[in-house]
Amino acid sequence: MLDELGDWRKTHFTRDVTPDLVGNEVILGGWVRNYRDLGGLKFLSLQDKYGERQITLKKGLISDDLFDKTKVGYQYCLMVKGKVKAFDKAPGGIEIIPSDIKILNRTPDKLPIDMTGETISELDLRLNHRALDLRSLRNQAVFEIRGEMLRSIRRFLFEKAFTEISTPKIIGSATEGGTELFPIMYFEREAFLTQSAQLYKEQLSGVYERVFEISDCFRAEKSRTKRHICEIFILDVEMAFVTMEDVMKLLEELIHNVIKDIRDNKMNELKFLKMENETSLPEIPFPRYRYEEIIDLINNKFGFNIEFGEDPSTEAYRKLGKELPDYYYITHWPMSIKPFYIMPSKDPKYSESFDLQKGMLELTSGGTRVHNKIQLVNALESKGLNSVSFESHLKSFDYGMPPHAGFGLGVDRWLTMICGLDDIREAVFYPRTPDRLEP
Numbered sequence: 001m002l003d004e005l006g007d008w009r010k011t012h013f014t015r016d017v018t019p020d021l022v023g024n025e026v027i028l029g030g031w032v033r034n035y036r037d038l039g040g041l042k043f044l045s046l047q048d049k050y051g052e053r054q055i056t057l058k059k060g061l062i063s064d065d066l067f068d069k070t071k072v073g074y075q076y077c078l079m080v081k082g083k084v085k086a087f088d089k090a091p092g093g094i095e096i097i098p099s100d101i102k103i104l105n106r107t108p109d110k111l112p113i114d115m116t117g118e119t120i121s122e123l124d125l126r127l128n129h130r131a132l133d134l135r136s137l138r139n140q141a142v143f144e145i146r147g148e149m150l151r152s153i154r155r156f157l158f159e160k161a162f163t164e165i166s167t168p169k170i171i172g173s174a175t176e177g178g179t180e181l182f183p184i185m186y187f188e189r190e191a192f193l194t195q196s197a198q199l200y201k202e203q204l205s206g207v208y209e210r211v212f213e214i215s216d217c218f219r220a221e222k223s224r225t226k227r228h229i230c231e232i233f234i235l236d237v238e239m240a241f242v243t244m245e246d247v248m249k250l251l252e253e254l255i256h257n258v259i260k261d262i263r264d265n266k267m268n269e270l271k272f273l274k275m276e277n278e279t280s281l282p283e284i285p286f287p288r289y290r291y292e293e294i295i296d297l298i299n300n301k302f303g304f305n306i307e308f309g310e311d312p313s314t315e316a317y318r319k320l321g322k323e324l325p326d327y328y329y330i331t332h333w334p335m336s337i338k339p340f341y342i343m344p345s346k347d348p349k350y351s352e353s354f355d356l357q358k359g360m361l362e363l364t365s366g367g368t369r370v371h372n373k374i375q376l377v378n379a380l381e382s383k384g385l386n387s388v389s390f391e392s393h394l395k396s397f398d399y400g401m402p403p404h405a406g407f408g409l410g411v412d413r414w415l416t417m418i419c420g421l422d423d424i425r426e427a428v429f430y431p432r433t434p435d436r437l438e439p
């Protein structure tokens, strides 16, 4: 028999039950993270979205009826009504002495993954049971930090007069060129899931001047690495009347501010993940290296043979990341490996583009854009793309498109890094990879 919710409502989250509530009655709700039955004494750790509090059932101190009927298992869903008592050794310095407990839902005897926090089950197994897995204290810390990251990004950009935009995720033609598109049926027509907000954010920079979007983009790459997923969450920023130097300054300031906010507001979570020292406040400005300097370093110091126009291999980045473990920019990439919308440098062999790296990992790419329509049409065609399929985008360049620049930052990659996670899939609620479409 399960209990009904009835007229019980939570009075507090666990984190709000602090020593100044000692003596008061509270109603908490959550899940059993751990329990111990020592005969005349039962301890139960009740967890909710913010943490846990200890519920102590002592024979003689609570009613016999309640003591006897309280038989729980891991992750049972409970509500507890009880008095707050100070107890140094319990989480938050508090224990709750219950006057009544409702068992709202039970679980099987054996859970598919460890939820006590004593061991970490294998990642694929955890992902198969993601809604359960996300309840772990470790995941709570990761996703609390994610929440702070997004709040902080928005705060920072709103203060700088940015407008938050939303752009279509169903599109009629490729954004980035290339072949990494997921085709879908759009009624009787073929359409695609968007790879990036690129073209729309550029158009809207010609309207609202400073725009940003944080949203899902879809990459049909069959990369099975710890850094790639097929549905990514990107912060897209675009600014009018500036060049890439300006957006690089904005980006490093943003990184600095967000990490400061995470350190100020989520230190407990960083500590839980043992990242309080590693995720330190980075000094700005970040070092800037030209692509050619990086290639020379990789070739001369690590014995690679990367030619101008090649993207360094993962192995090369791995070595580079050991040499440059912090945040740094790689600028002026060969135009031949940059998308059509990137502005060529004065010497058109190079481009007005940059990547922001942290160690071996690429976090952001960006650059100054082409804003002259004729130049853009030529750029499209020189990349082998058909300008006719970009007609509606190109039209927006007829009506006074300002010079503009911007960047795209991979939120999931950044979170992986800040939380010291081994695999990007851990930084996503429900990751999509070539092998995973469920849950």
Ligand code: AMO
Pocket (backbone or CB within 6 Å): 195, 196, 197, 198, 219, 221, 227, 228, 229, 230, 232, 234, 236, 237, 362, 363, 364, 365, 366, 367, 406, 407, 408, 409, 410, 411, 412, 413, 424
């Ligand atoms: P780009 O394609 O480099 O640039 O993407 C921007 C950032 O998104 C992240 N990212 C990924 N993360 C996980 N899995 C993937 N498969 C994946 N692909 C990309 C990376 C990357 O740096 N329109 C441009 C940005 C711009 O110029 O404004 C773009 O999308 O962190």
